[in-house]
Structures are given as structure tokens and as C-alpha cells.
Amino acid sequence: MIDYRCERPEDKGAIEFLLDMAFGPGRFAKTAYRLREGVDCIPELSLVAMEEGILRGSIRFWPIQIGEAQTPALLLGPLVVDPVHRGRGIAVKLMQLSLEMAAAHGHHIVVLVGDEPYYARVGFSSVMAKGLSLPGPVDLKRLLAKELTPGALAGVSGLVRKALDAGYAQSLLADAGPLLKAQA
Structure with missing residues (x-):
């Protein structure tokens, strides 16, 4: 049985090993990784x-910001599943749980770089990301977004950047533990 929980500091080594196995060291040169440099992931949403x-x-x-208005948003990724255990619904469940938690914590927009047919199953689309851009090379068909609050992307456009004030991530409302138990 698979148990889903928030990431803990002691998970970092196993996560990095799995990322190396799945994506290799070349992943660090990708634009999405550049947005993560020097910024901590949001542990309350990282599962x-x-x-x-x-x-x-x-x-x-x-945490990221979009455009001159510095609209707060989330960058999803990386999402990784042990290659031996793909096809068991683990990735979809991770996305469903974490997106529900993000919405419950008051987040409104999520952006990612990935394959639209795969991420469309949880509501991401390139149409929603129209008007957004990244600070490096990326196929715009792979730039996807999802509104956690209907209409959240209305009028939002511009360059996606690292959050200038990553402290807003600390303003999450509560520990996500009870939500995880309710979903398991």
C-alpha cells in the first residue's frame, strides 16, 4: 500500500537519487530548474x-511570481516516480493530493513545464499559460498552467520568475497532515 505524506528533510537523499535515475544530471540545465536555484521548495505542499x-x-x-505585477503562483516539479513503479497511478495521486492542498492553502495558480497530454488529466493546459513566458529556452507548447481558483489567470501575463519574496510560502495556513490522512 502506498502512503502519501509531506516531504521531510530526511527524504532529500532518496528523492535526489530517484531524480538522477529518472532524469539524469542534465536536468539542472533546464529552465525550470533555473527557477528553483537558491529557493527552497514549499515543504507543506511537496509530497x-x-x-x-x-x-x-x-x-x-x-514559489514563483508572474509578470510586472509579481502575481504569486506555484511552480510544480519535478514530479518523479520510480520507473519500476510507473503505471500504478502514483503520479496522478501525488498531483491530485498536492493540488488540493495548494488550493486549500489559498494558492490560485500553478505553472509547470511538461507534456500536455500527460498533465491534462489533472487540468493543466497550454491555453491557460498563454501570455506567460520563461526566462530561458522552452517549447511554449510545454509551458502549462492550471487555475486553482476560476479566473485566477485573467489578466495575468508576463515573465515567470523566482519569487522575489519567498517568505510568502511561509504564510500557508496550516499543516497539511490532516488533509493527507483524509485522502489516503
């Missing part, structure tokens, strides 16, 4: 999937 004490998957979120 792991554990089975008998072994990491099977991970999802992380990072």
Missing part, C-alpha cells in the same frame, strides 16, 4: 509516496 518505507515517488512545489 512523497512511500511503500514499506521505500520512496516510490515525489512531487515538489516552488
Whole structure:
């Protein structure tokens, strides 16, 4: 049975090993990784999937801002599942749980770089990301967004950047533990 919980500091080594196995060291040169440099992920939204004490998957979120208005948003990724355990619904469950938690904590917009057919199953689309851009090379068909609050992207456009004040991530309302237990 897979247990889903918030990422803990002691999970970092296993997560990095899984990311290396799935994506390799070249991942650090990608634009999405550049947005994460020097910024901590939001632990209250970053989840792991554990089975008998072994990491099977991970999802992380990072604070970002969009455009001149510095509209706060979240960057989803990386999402990773142990290749041996793909096809079990782990990634979809990680996304569903973490997106529900993000909405419950008052976040309104989530952005990611990925394959639209895959992420569309949880509501991401390139149409929602129209008007957004990244500070590096990226295929705009892979720039996806999702509104956690209907209409949240109305009038939002511009360059996606690291959050200038990552402290807003600390303003999350409460520990996500009870929500995870209710969803398991």
C-alpha cells in the first residue's frame, strides 16, 4: 500500500537519487530548474509516496511570481516516480493530493513545464499559460498552467520568475497532515 505524506528533510537523499535515475544530471540545465536555484521548495505542499518505507515517488512545489505585477503562483516539479513503479497511478495521486492542498492553502495558480497530454488529466493546459513566458529556452507548447481558483489567470501575463519574496510560502495556513490522512 502506498502512503502519501509531506516531504521531510530526511527524504532529500532518496528523492535526489530517484531524480538522477529518472532524469539524469542534465536536468539542472533546464529552465525550470533555473527557477528553483537558491529557493527552497514549499515543504507543506511537496509530497512523497512511500511503500514499506521505500520512496516510490515525489512531487515538489516552488514559489514563483508572474509578470510586472509579481502575481504569486506555484511552480510544480519535478514530479518523479520510480520507473519500476510507473503505471500504478502514483503520479496522478501525488498531483491530485498536492493540488488540493495548494488550493486549500489559498494558492490560485500553478505553472509547470511538461507534456500536455500527460498533465491534462489533472487540468493543466497550454491555453491557460498563454501570455506567460520563461526566462530561458522552452517549447511554449510545454509551458502549462492550471487555475486553482476560476479566473485566477485573467489578466495575468508576463515573465515567470523566482519569487522575489519567498517568505510568502511561509504564510500557508496550516499543516497539511490532516488533509493527507483524509485522502489516503
